[in-house]
Amino acid sequence: MFTSLTKRLASVLVVLGLSVGGAANAQSPEDLNDLEIAHVAYVADNIDIQYAHLALALSENPNIHEFARTMIRDHEAVNEQALGLLAKLGVEAKDNFLSQKLIADSKGIIDKLTALRGAEFDKAYADNELGYHKAVNGLVEGVFIPNIQNAEVKALFEAGLKIFKAHEKHAQMMVDTLP
């Protein structure tokens, strides 16, 4: 019965244009299906929101605060769009190796940032934001967008990439102007 239900669900998702096949227990970003890619993006958004809350708590630099508030505002907006789209499609994002790796990596970064104060924290936060956005943008542009099957999901990622590229430029400016 379970197999039958799974097959029916898969056929519905195929009709929706969502890729759900992928490799079982994918270990490479190229192997992730649409629902797994959506999960990675959701996790990546939430990680950056966590970094931003840390910056608001620990930094005293007004420019860092403004940047952090923008990260919270924008990434929450992107997640709201993503959740709305998944609800409309009647599907749920799927946990995977890359989401888990991002979460594990972020814990180490949060531990390091939490130990810093003042200018040291500001520099480490700005450097991390630049590196994080560069890495995620590269993944979204080079791997996710070309592989996403559903047109609406792809369009959301394309819109998201423009936002995240603006964040990357903003982070670069922050890195360049910090004392």
Next chain:
Amino acid sequence: MISIIKRIVKTGTVALVCAAVLGLSVKLYAGDSTESPAMLAEHIVYIENMEFSPSQLQVKVGDSITWINKDFVPHTATALDKSWDSKNLSKGDEYTLVVTADIPTDYYCFYHTNMVASIEIME
């Protein structure tokens, strides 16, 4: 922008015809000078894909500019010296500014400081 100006002209033409039928005397978007009434334009700047479009806009004193946010992330349209400021514009929100001779013409998005644009005030 051209379509908006055409719409104003069309609307104004209809208004003039109606007024003429009713025997009324009207001035169509007359500026301060009654001797040479100038058509005042309503300009629209869309905020979309993390850009102001158009990013450079030619206007005249008395024209109005309306910014409309089409992105799903919030933006602002804020003078560099902050003397005029839309404040937060969520998706679909609008902000209108009437052009005066002394307004600062360079502006940006307060949230995304790389988003910059300008107004050029023509004689």
